[in-house]
Amino acid sequence: MTNTTPQVDALALAAHRDDIEITCGGLLIKFADRGYKTGIVDFTAGEMGTRGTEIDRAREAEEAARVMGVTYRENLGMPDARLENTLENRLRVAETIRRLKPKLVILPHRDQRHPDHRVAGEMAYDACYLAGLKKMDIPGEAHRPHKILYASFFRKPPYSFVVDITDQLERKLEAVRAYHSQFATEDGQTSIYQPGVNIFDLMREDARRFGQMIRKTYGEGYFIKEMIEIDDPLTMSVNSI
Numbered sequence: 001m002t003n004t005t006p007q008v009d010a011l012a013l014a015a016h017r018d019d020i021e022i023t024c025g026g027l028l029i030k031f032a033d034r035g036y037k038t039g040i041v042d043f044t045a046g047e048m049g050t051r052g053t054e055i056d057r058a059r060e061a062e063e064a065a066r067v068m069g070v071t072y073r074e075n076l077g078m079p080d081a082r083l084e085n086t087l088e089n090r091l092r093v094a095e096t097i098r099r100l101k102p103k104l105v106i107l108p109h110r111d112q113r114h115p116d117h118r119v120a121g122e123m124a125y126d127a128c129y130l131a132g133l134k135k136m137d138i139p140g141e142a143h144r145p146h147k148i149l150y151a152s153f154f155r156k157p158p159y160s161f162v163v164d165i166t167d168q169l170e171r172k173l174e175a176v177r178a179y180h181s182q183f184a185t186e187d188g189q190t191s192i193y194q195p196g197v198n199i200f201d202l203m204r205e206d207a208r209r210f211g212q213m214i215r216k217t218y219g220e221g222y223f224i225k226e227m228i229e230i231d232d233p234l235t236m237s238v239n240s241i
């Protein structure tokens with residue numbers, strides 16, 4: 001972790017600290033394993049969360065970033081549970097995109113339970129577009145990411161592809177466990193997504209389900225809006241029969 005802003009290859013943006021870990025932690029760890037620079041921008045400080053304080057979550061987010069090998073993490077301090085896609089907020093996110101210059105961004109899929117997640121995805125998409133407009137009044141050089149992936153958890157949007165995270169799953173779970181204020185107690189682990197079901201069991205089960213789709217142990221599913229070009233179908237992975 002550094003205090004000055006570096007350029008990153010991949011940047012994940014989301015509403016709350018721990019959203020990234022839960023939805024796309026495996027891919028971020030995989031990028032870091034391959035030597036890519038990764039970054040996280042959390043929009044809110046989580047001050048409306050039922051458990052823990054902003055200060056607890058800030059410390060936990062630093063620890064989770066360390067586990068995931070993330071190069072840079074920033075919190076924009078926008079209001080939690082009332083996130084709005086205003087011009088002012090869009091421009092702030094666009095400024096961070098210009099500063100970090102990611103080639104790829106991972107955004108929250110719009111079909112999620114918490115309204116902040118839907119707003120975060122839409123706002124980040126708009127900001128990616130604005131960041132590329134040369135004449136827009138935003139500090140820094142115009143920059144637009146080449147690729148936008150959408151991540152989710154516990155919802156069933158259509159998925160476009162699956163990333164093998166067999167070697168990353170245990171570290172993904174460790175990163176989520178870093179949020180002691182949220183998940184250290186039985187109550188915290190079983191009341192957030194599916195009442196009565198432990199979130200760590202749910203995450204492993206979800207990863208196994210995606211893994212099975214590509215004949216691997218664990219996977220993470222992603223959605224993209226555009227088609228994927230295949231140059232040589234003879235080299236495509238995953239047996240059909």
Ligand SMILES: [Zn+2]
Binds near residue numbers: 117
């Ligand atoms: Zn969230």
